[in-house]
Amino acid sequence: MYAAHAHDQAHGDHAHSPGGIMRWITTTNHKDIGTLYLWFSFTMLMVGGVLAIGIRAELFQPGLQFWRPEFFNELTTMHGLIMVFGAIMPAFVGFANWQIPMMIGAPDMAFARMNNWSFWLLPPAACLLVGSFFVPGGATAAGWTLYAPLSTQMGPGMDLAIFALHIMGASSIMGAINIITTILNMRAPGMDLMKMPLFVWTWLITAYLLIAVMPVLAGAVTMVLTDRHFGTNFFNAAGGGDPVLFQHIFWFFGHPEVYIMILPAFGIISQVIPAFARKPLFGYASMVYALASIAILSFIVWAHHMFTVGMPAAGQLFFMFATMLIAVPTGVKVFNWIATMWKGSMTFEAPMLFACGFIFVFSMGGFTGLMLAIPPVDIQVQDTYYVVAHFHYVLVAGSLFAIFAGAYFWIPKWTGHMYDETLGKWHFWLSLIFFNITFFPMHFLGLAGMPRRIPDYALQFADFNMVASFGGFGFGLTQLIFLAAVIKCIRGGEKAPDKPWEGADTLEWTLPSPPPYHSFETPPVVK
Amino acid sequence: MVNQAQLNLLTLRKLLIVAAAMFGFGYALVPFYQKICEVTGVNNVIKADEVANTQIDVARFVTIEFDSNLRSHLPWTFRPLQTNVRVHPGELTTVSYEIRNNSARTVTGQAIPSYGPQVAGRYFRKLDCFCFTQQTLQPGEVRQMPVAFVVDQGLPGDVNTITLSYTFFEVEGTAKQAGG
Amino acid sequence: MMGRWTKRLVAAAACAPALASADRYNLQTPQSIIAHQIYDLHTLIFVICCVIFVVVFGVMFYAIIMHRKAAGHKAQQFHENTTIEIAWTIVPFLILIGMAYPATKTIIAMKDTSNPDLTIKATGYQWKWGYDYLQEGISFYSSLATPRDQLDGNAPKGVNYLLEVDNPVVVPVGKKVRIITTANDVIHAWWVPALGVKQDAIPGFVRDSWFKADKAGTYRGQCAELCGKDHGYMPIVVEAVEPAKYEAWVKDRQEKMAKVAVADAPGKIWTLDELKARGEKVYAQHCVACHQPTGLGTPPVFPALSGSKVVTGLKEVQIDTVLGGVVKDGKQTAMMPFKQLSDVEIAAVITYTRNSWSNKTGDAILPDEVKALRK
Structure with a gap:
């Protein structure tokens, strides 16, 4: 993020690097690229947020107010795609770019030029996605899950979405290869795998997940593409295919994808809590094992997204048991965080507030997840607002809160200035309150029988929808406080010391704030 | 440092192979799924079956x-x-x-x-x-x-x-x- | 603007007492064995989760309050404890097994579709349901009955807004009903919460599920799988009635179907009025969602029929359009082919459109004319 400082550094260190916009287009520096990723992700968060406000405005009261039903479906679909592939995933890659080299004592990422490509693939992909609103027939309205055969029925907007997914997939795979290579080959002397900060561990495992499943998604959408235009029949029963097959392939990607979006969040929380409890992380080794088991289990639970397709009882039982097993390592992580806080000496600056908020609210999403793992209950609430509440509890209160925690935690290092603590606290409390006003009533709506992805609803759902809409508008506006805090911090503010947080102990805090454009050119030695 | 670059390229190559293999795996799921459905009888294929045993169980309807x-x-x-x-x-x-x-x-x-x-x-x-x-x-x-x-x-x-x-x-x- | 809102809020408040109750915060009141089991399972797991939640976050908030730097607490530097780590891995595991046991029993009960008293096939269409009583030979379509005016806010919304259909599924109380689901175009899902049934309807394949209604009543549900534009407008209504009443309904339906079969028999001589009357019914079933009761459609996606060049022009062109749909730039538009309708139905609905609203062609289209143009 923070053009001002990086620019000064660029002049010092890189006399020949181009200035202005070309500097950003040609940059191969991990800090610049991290900054680009983070700004890109924030922009997409705003775009996705505007779509969400469009959704909540229509659902403010029963009846059709603003949109035609088909446009409403476009809104929900694009909100999902943009938030998942445009906002959450790139944000974590941005953190990885900034932090991983500094945390393992490496001078830069392993493949600096490929790093540049993997970022610059994203803006064209985002343009394809957003641009698809303006083609005849509008954007794809098949839901972010793109279930066939509805997705084979869509207009050209669907093709644009498929190409966008291909490009974003390629970008993610390149990013993941870069991260794995950096972590495996470029650690400072003495930095054993089991001495790595937990954030680095979570990204190592996430990157492996990305390489394993992004190609599967690419395959699935390619099959949709050929079914649409080239006469194949993967998902068309008339030609010997099966529509349910798409769901199997999609969720084989989709479930690990869920962990791709939450494991780095676990990593950030595992850095923040010890720093503010002034106490080492409790159960480091068990944290690593828990991460690995979550990642492995994520490959054998996909069909819990499709309990209603009518699979045999044996299938339901297998996927129920496998899914419930994931609760064990996830529980271990939560217990470890709380044990880290136990008998610490805690202070509650914005990063710690977001981390505590994360544990509290994410766990509620975990409990509803457990509920959804039970097929009979899942069958009752699948494809209702209960599911919508569940995944927003884990993706907004989970991933997004962790992203905010990480941003406040590291922004003094990145910019060299302390952020405005008052703004940070306002941002946290308003986010937490509005988040719960928006999504808590959705549990009731789902239980009472409101299906998701509908533009209009029966009258008994009116009150809670109105409450949720109010909360949604408030949550959206609150994020402008974050933007204000970030801009204020880039522009100036109290000079940040090298180590602004008393309990922080990883390598990046040994560098000056802001760090030099090229850091750790001589690797540090880790004892 | 040459060693470092070579090592990185080796890792890159291995990971690219994994990615390509996973793309193939996505497609391999198609026949694999059909086989599973066939075995579990979820979707029966459209060809004649062989009947080995024609004993009639008259006690059951x-x-x-x-x-x-x-x-x-x-x-x-x-x-x-x-x-x-x-x-x-x-x-x-x-x-x-x-x-x-x-x-x-x-x-x-x-x-x-x-x-x-x-x-x-x-x-x-x-x-x-x-x-x-x-x-x-x-x-x-x-x-x-x-x-x-x-x-x-x-x-x-x-x-x-x-x-x-x-x-x-x-x-x-x-x-x-x-x-x- | 405010006035309209207030009126609606008052209307909503007026019907609230009828709808309020525990249903608003929890699963709907269960009305079948399976729904009861699901309800109890949900309650059990909810209680367990609440207990865990209170214990775990009790500890966290105790730490947050007591172990603050501001409270003068000094950090202790411990960072592992094997005993406690093993304990908090094993204990959740045991709790999970406790949850899985009753769930397993319910799963097996849900899958037991054997020995049904009757079998109904539910077919999902974009965007209505079709029902076939396999043994009784009854078939009908079931579409949203809420008038368009209520959707657009031009009329006050009724109590069953969006949850009412023209032809509900009628089943006998206390009998095991097996529902077979399939779909005509994309995936839909047949869901009646109070009966504990949700089953995806997959084009080209059948799936089955079952329920047994405990007592007489009207149970409402909706399509639960995104199926395109009008996904929110294809509700499901099941009327459970006493067996004797059910028998009477079956007889009545069968007689009506026989009458239609006779009425539509080939060789019948149709008059303009007969065709119009029959066509009005077909229009209400298949056309009204897009082209509207006023015939004005919602341009540009769904063009008006009233005053349309196609509808007032050459009748062969209109017959072709209805049979084959409209293809633009090689892509199927929202106007799907309606070849699946009978010659009589197509002839009737075309006659109706050519003699309604501002259209006064006076043409009567005969079934044979449609037949001749089928390709």
């Missing part, structure tokens, strides 16, 4: 219900000539379906069978069925088509009703000739 579906673009009527039959497991039974072409052109269709409960598909042995071949009907033609089947004695004891459902699809190509 199974009700077979017949159902028919047409995809909307097919200008036919399609119906079973009996709504249901009661049979013993192991007993060879023949029933009939009727199709009629209501349009003024020649149309080819293919029927796909499906079973409820799905597990029954594994024990439902078709010796002869109109779904083994494509059916071509001249304008206005009516055809009665047999299905000869045996319900395997291995059918789980708690299954007493099986629904045999056929869906007729227009065979790709004939629709195009007609110009949609």
